[in-house]
Amino acid sequence: MTKATSGDFTKTAGWLDWYDGPSKPRFQLPAGAVDAHCHVFGPGAEFPYAPERKYTPCDASKEQLYALRDHLGFSRNVIVQATCHGADNRAMVDACVSSDGRARGVATVKRDISDEALHRLHVAGVRGVRFNFVKRLVDFTPKDELLEIAGRVKMFGWHVVIYFEAVDLPELWDFFTALPTTVVVDHMGRPDVSKPVDGPEFELFLKFMRQHPNVWSKVSCPERLSATGPKALNGEQAAYQDVVPFARKVVEEFPDRVLWGTDWPHPNLKDHMPDDGLLVDFIPQIAPTAELQRKLLVDNPMKLYWPEEV
Numbered sequence: 001m002t003k004a005t006s007g008d009f010t011k012t013a014g015w016l017d018w019y020d021g022p023s024k025p026r027f028q029l030p031a032g033a034v035d036a037h038c039h040v041f042g043p044g045a046e047f048p049y050a051p052e053r054k055y056t057p058c059d060a061s062k063e064q065l066y067a068l069r070d071h072l073g074f075s076r077n078v079i080v081q082a083t084c085h086g087a088d089n090r091a092m093v094d095a096c097v098s099s100d101g102r103a104r105g106v107a108t109v110k111r112d113i114s115d116e117a118l119h120r121l122h123v124a125g126v127r128g129v130r131f132n133f134v135k136r137l138v139d140f141t142p143k144d145e146l147l148e149i150a151g152r153v154k155m156f157g158w159h160v161v162i163y164f165e166a167v168d169l170p171e172l173w174d175f176f177t178a179l180p181t182t183v184v185v186d187h188m189g190r191p192d193v194s195k196p197v198d199g200p201e202f203e204l205f206l207k208f209m210r211q212h213p214n215v216w217s218k219v220s221c222p223e224r225l226s227a228t229g230p231k232a233l234n235g236e237q238a239a240y241q242d243v244v245p246f247a248r249k250v251v252e253e254f255p256d257r258v259l260w261g262t263d264w265p266h267p268n269l270k271d272h273m274p275d276d277g278l279l280v281d282f283i284p285q286i287a288p289t290a291e292l293q294r295k296l297l298v299d300n301p302m303k304l305y306w307p308e309e310v
Contacts, residue, residue: 012055016273018265022071023277027284029073030294034301036078037186037220037261040065040095041085047094050086057084060265062095068264069102072280078259078305080106080161081130082267087113089121096125104305106130106161111145115152122156127305128184129153133164133172143175154181159216159304165190166201169208182214182304184259187221188250194227197245209254216257216304219247219296222282223266223274230278239282247286255295259304260287 011017041060042049049056069077077099081092089107096105106128107121131146150160159182164172166189176183189205196202209215222240223229230239251258260283262276287293302310 010056011058014270016266016269017058018060019273019275022068022275025072025277025280027281029280029283030290030298032075032302033073033297034076034078034259034305035069035072035074035261035264036259036301036305037080037218038065038077038264039080039082039267040091041082041265041267042091047085047088047091049084050088052086053084055084055268057082057265057267062091062098065095065264066099068262068276072262072276075102076301076306077103078106078261078301079103081108083108083132084267089126093121093124093126099125101125108132109149109153110141111148113149118153118156122158126158128159128161130161130163133162133168134190146175147178150179150181157307159184161186163187166192166205169204173208176208176215177212179214182216183212184304185215185217187224187263188217188219188246190225191246193225193242193246197249202246202249206249206253209250209257213257216259216300217250217254218259218261219250219286220259220261221263222247223269223272223279224263229272230274239278239285241285244282244285248288251287251292251296255292256300258296259301260296 040062041057043059043061065077079092079095081089085091087108087110092105096103103125105126107126109129129149133140160179161184162176163186169189191202209217222243225243226240228242262279264276266273283293287296
């Protein structure tokens, strides 16, 4: 299976390729489970990477994504537009259109997009837009422009996905609470899991969710947050244990407003590339009951992305 970036693009030095030998999860996913956060990259020869990108990944095609879906036991995917493609949503849209209705998308759009173009994205399966505030990945778009975009996509019933780091929540709070849609936070706002789960930084995030019932959270990407990593304990893989208390707290307090996804193909990682089967086995640690697992993996993503089938 080739992963080399094609076309005239060379993968960013030092960043790892995705792992093409994922284990079969021990945890059996509930029927209809949705991988609610994943990406496609290129292939660059067909869908070129954006000139303004801050990294170049290796290719990760829709066929490879759907092979992983079937291997892990998911039924559907939510494909989030990757920053390396900028506002050119063609790779993500192509993957959605090719999925036989089993994928929805989250796009990146600019202020000058027409209503007709938004409608075409909706028909293709897009149900949200993503606003990225992680400075090392993107240059910030002015907040007035983002508010205008949010107001326009609300007409289609879309939501807004926000990606930020925990230390930036105080300065972004007023903007986030002004958004007129459902708001989905990527990866719990990237908490520093070396700090106490009941400390002031994570408590601010929980307060954000408590005070604003339109705010949802993805409890994904332990491989990005963990300092301990997928350590082996007593011969067993005890994956990302330092992240468990944070994600479990969010799942148990907000069971109807949480989502989970693999984040395949895991862009921008330098230390280790996760085994996606092991990531699936992380789920019962943070959602310990069958009811919580069904809400996290089936009911909630279906309500947000396939409401016509609920």
